[in-house]
Amino acid sequence: MRIGELAAAVGVSTRTVRHYHRVGLLPEPQRHANGYRTYGMRDMLRLARARRLIELGLTLAEAGDVLADDEGRELPEILAELDADLARQEEEIRLRRRQLAAMMARSREGRLGPDDAVSEETARLLARIDVSIPDGPTVRRDRELLAMFDGGRAGAVLAEYHKALDDPALAAATAAIYARFDELVDASPDDPRVPALAADMAAALGGELTAVVEAAPPGELDDQPYGAALVGDFPPAQAEVLRTLYRKWTSR
Amino acid sequence: MRIGELAAAVGVSTRTVRHYHRVGLLPEPQRHANGYRTYGMRDMLRLARARRLIELGLTLAEAGDVLADDEGRELPEILAELDADLARQEEEIRLRRRQLAAMMARSREGRLGPDDAVSEETARLLARIDVSIPDGPTVRRDRELLAMFDGGRAGAVLAEYHKALDDPALAAATAAIYARFDELVDASPDDPRVPALAADMAAALGGELTAVVEAAPPGELDDQPYGAALVGDFPPAQAEVLRTLYRKWTSR
DNA sequence: TAAAACGTTGACGCCGCGACAAGGTCAAGG
DNA sequence: CCTTGACCTTGTCGCGGCGTCAACGTTTTA
Numbered sequence: 246m247r248i249g250e251l252a253a254a255v256g257v258s259t260r261t262v263r264h265y266h267r268v269g270l271l272p273e274p275q276r277h278a279n280g281y282r283t284y285g286m287r288d289m290l291r292l293a294r295a296r297r298l299i300e301l302g303l304t305l306a307e308a309g310d311v312l313a314d315d316e317g318r319e320l321p322e323i324l325a326e327l328d329a330d331l332a333r334q335e336e337e338i339r340l341r342r343r344q345l346a347a348m349m350a351r352s353r354e355g356r357l358g359p360d361d362a363v364s365e366e367t368a369r370l371l372a373r374i375d376v377s378i379p380d381g382p383t384v385r386r387d388r389e390l391l392a393m394f395d396g397g398r399a400g401a402v403l404a405e406y407h408k409a410l411d412d413p414a415l416a417a418a419t420a421a422i423y424a425r426f427d428e429l430v431d432a433s434p435d436d437p438r439v440p441a442l443a444a445d446m447a448a449a450l451g452g453e454l455t456a457v458v459e460a461a462p463p464g465e466l467d468d469q470p471y472g473a474a475l476v477g478d479f480p481p482a483q484a485e486v487l488r489t490l491y492r493k494w495t496s497r
Numbered sequence: 498m499r500i501g502e503l504a505a506a507v508g509v510s511t512r513t514v515r516h517y518h519r520v521g522l523l524p525e526p527q528r529h530a531n532g533y534r535t536y537g538m539r540d541m542l543r544l545a546r547a548r549r550l551i552e553l554g555l556t557l558a559e560a561g562d563v564l565a566d567d568e569g570r571e572l573p574e575i576l577a578e579l580d581a582d583l584a585r586q587e588e589e590i591r592l593r594r595r596q597l598a599a600m601m602a603r604s605r606e607g608r609l610g611p612d613d614a615v616s617e618e619t620a621r622l623l624a625r626i627d628v629s630i631p632d633g634p635t636v637r638r639d640r641e642l643l644a645m646f647d648g649g650r651a652g653a654v655l656a657e658y659h660k661a662l663d664d665p666a667l668a669a670a671t672a673a674i675y676a677r678f679d680e681l682v683d684a685s686p687d688d689p690r691v692p693a694l695a696a697d698m699a700a701a702l703g704g705e706l707t708a709v710v711e712a713a714p715p716g717e718l719d720d721q722p723y724g725a726a727l728v729g730d731f732p733p734a735q736a737e738v739l740r741t742l743y744r745k746w747t748s749r
Numbered sequence: 750t751a752a753a754a755c756g757t758t759g760a761c762g763c764c765g766c767g768a769c770a771a772g773g774t775c776a777a778g779g
Numbered sequence: 780c781c782t783t784g785a786c787c788t789t790g791t792c793g794c795g796g797c798g799t800c801a802a803c804g805t806t807t808t809a
Contacts, residue, residue, distance in 0.1 A: 246726045249755065254723065255645075259756085264797055279805060281756055286730035293645040297614040302593055305796075321604045328597045331590050338587045341553055345580045352573045362549040393507075393545040471506065474498045478538035501786065511787085516766060531774060533787055557765070 246284040255292050262292065270295055270309045302327050367395045370403050377410050378420045381427045383483075418449055432482035439482055443489035466491035498536040499529075507544050514544065522547055522561045554579050619647045622655050629662050630672045633679045638730075670701050684734035691734055695741035718743035 252259045265271040271292060277283045291312060298308040303323060311320050347365055363371070371388055378384045391402070409415045425442050432438065466472040466488045476484040504511045517523040523544060529535045543564060550560040555575065563572050599617055615623070623640055630636045643654070661667045677694050684690065718724040718740045728736040 246723060247756075250722065258798080260799085261797065263758090268796090279756080281805085285726050289726070290641055290645055294614070297644075297647070299796095301596060301614060321601070324597055324601055324604065328594060328601070331594050331597070335587060335590045335594070338583050338590070342580060342583050342587070344553060345576055345583070349573070349576055349580070352576065362546070362553055389542055392549075393542055395549070470502060471498060474537050474541070499787075510767080512768085513766065515789090520765090531787080533774085551765090 246289070248282050248284070251284045251289055251292065254289060255296060257292070257296060265292070265295065265305070268305055268309075270305050270312075302331065363392045363395045367391060367403065370406055373407070373410050377416045378423055381423055382430065383426045384423050386478075387423075415449075422446055422449055426483060426486065429482040429486065430480050432480075434481040434485040436482050439485050440489060443486050443493065446486070446490055447493045463495045498541070500534050500536070503536045503541055503544065506541060507548055509544070509548060517544070517547065517557070520557055520561075522557050522564075554583065615644045615647045619643060619655065622658055625659070625662050629668045630675055633675055634682065635678045635735075636675050639675075667701075674698055674701055678735060678738065681734040681738065682732050684732075686733040686737040688734050691737050692741060695738050695745065698738070698742055699745045715747045 246254075248259045248262055252262050262271065266273050271288065274282050274284050274288050294312060295305075295308045298311055299305065303311070307323050311323065314320075344362075344364075347368065348362060351368075371391065374384065374388060374391075391406075394402075409419050422442070422445060425438070425445075429436065429438060429442070462469070467476060469491075472491070476487050479487065498506075500511045500514055504514050514523065518525050523540065526534050526536050526540050546564060547557075547560045550563055551557065555563070559575055563575065566572075596614075596616075599620065600614060603620075623643065626636065626640060626643075643658075646654075661671050674694070674697060677690070677697075681688065681690060681694070714721065719728060721743075724743070728739055731739065
């Protein structure tokens, strides 16, 4: 048998057979006078066995070990390990498909933005915000931030936000604050609305702030780990509100 | 923000962030005077979005496309494709786990050889052979061959073999033939038992042979596609039996 | 006699980074 | 002032399991 016949009989490519030779999974067979590899039945058996193990999910090295050990001494442990690995993969796939199904459903009912690739829990809060708070640049940014920290890093914030939306009066107050913040988009940092809004925000967002800056060190917001990046993303007056708010909070 | 802070905030390595820059998934941010990359909130948002898509199973290129398109135009198709792919993988994993479970069960009850990584159907036939035919070199080789061609390439042979084992008389005759074949292991090719055995095999293995050499071209067995490799695996007298058998069959 | 269909070795590509190497930068401490 | 250590920079190799050229020799077929 030449390499093409062997490969065709077992159902692999000649490249695969040569690859197995190079990595030592199959021994190099005898060569014909012209340099062609010449295979016998025993080579074919070994290749077929290796393929069955590989198709089960063993790596080439593992398959080689199993075939080298006379009569599969360590096969059971490899199988157990492999099964555990497959079980884990299966669970992962199921989880992702659940997420995908939710996203595809949302895609069919409405629009689907990049922030919809988010856990169901966060998706519920985002949907609630969407119906409770009038649209605006700041609420959009907050939605983005909530989505960004999806995955356990801001679970406490989610709970506080839900509480704020549970009470219609609180929800209305929150919406009002968003609106006032939006109005400052082109204002000067000296605008008298800045300290007023900061004071009202400090009063209104008490619980939520507790969750976020639980251990806020003193100093200016710009000097905090992510503070500079945060305020840098806002226009001057809005940034000033954040700085004032941070000062109020750390001096509490 | 510097790269380490960004990476820590999103939960990836700095190496990953730089990799995303190189492949174009994230734009290179501004540099500080010392050459350090400096990130803002928008970079963080983009990275977090990309990560969520990637963790869902999108490739880096796909995630880049989705984030590049303003508001996910082609996201739904990618999601559908991805879900189909995951469904296929899930099915594959389930299939492999079924095979693994069967193998692990066999491993617990008895011994587990390299030929047990085989379909349930073939495994059943191998088990039947094991109890019906006394052990010997030839029956072992036949078991190996059956296992080798597992997977649809020899389904007809399986059926014929089952039929031979269904009838106790046929099973006994088959066992006898195996025994006589084994006796020829050290015999000369001129041994008078060779033609006698070939004749009896031709009579006994009619159906099975029909399945194997359904369209056997005339000529010597050694000149057939896999004939040389096959007879090369047998001692002289046994090889001669096979040649004679092939001649009988093609001149039928 | 030429073309096609085999065979040979060798090298690069894929995907998503991890793990080095070989440095430069910066703040804190002795 | 010097060192230490924790950052940052670019660049390259490695992984797994082959597919896919390239550039060439051999055998079989029209």
